[in-house]
Amino acid sequence: MARPKADLPASEAVQALIDGEGRLAVRVTPGARVEALEIAEGKLLAKVRAKPQDGKANDAVRGMLAAALGLAPSRLELLRGATSREKQFKVAG
Structure with a gap:
């Protein structure tokens, strides 16, 4: 059975959460049943379905963020939180 596509909020809503220096904070739940990005209480x-081993969950989050923002995944750099649920990405451009 094919996986359903991730549920993504509007690009403008995600872009509004990027600070003046191009940083985006994300709280991650690895090993979830469904893949989704949601905005709750301004966060x-x-x-993501991926398990937190060998950076697979980080790569899945980067891919979802890139899709939501309409960017290539290479335009997102993980600044902080490689082994934490609280992550911070730098959005290039």
């Missing part, structure tokens, strides 16, 4: 929450 971006990411749920």
Whole structure:
């Protein structure tokens, strides 16, 4: 059975959470049943199916963020939180 596509908020809503220096904070839930990005109480929450081993969950979050922002995944750099649920990405450009 094919996986359903991730549920993504509007690009403008995600872009509004990027600070003046191009940083985006994300709270991640790895190993979730569904993949989704949601905005709750002014924070971006990411749920990914990937398990947190060998950077797979980080790569999945980067891919979802890139899709939501309409960017290539290479334009997002993980600044902080490689082994934490609280992550911070730098959005290039």
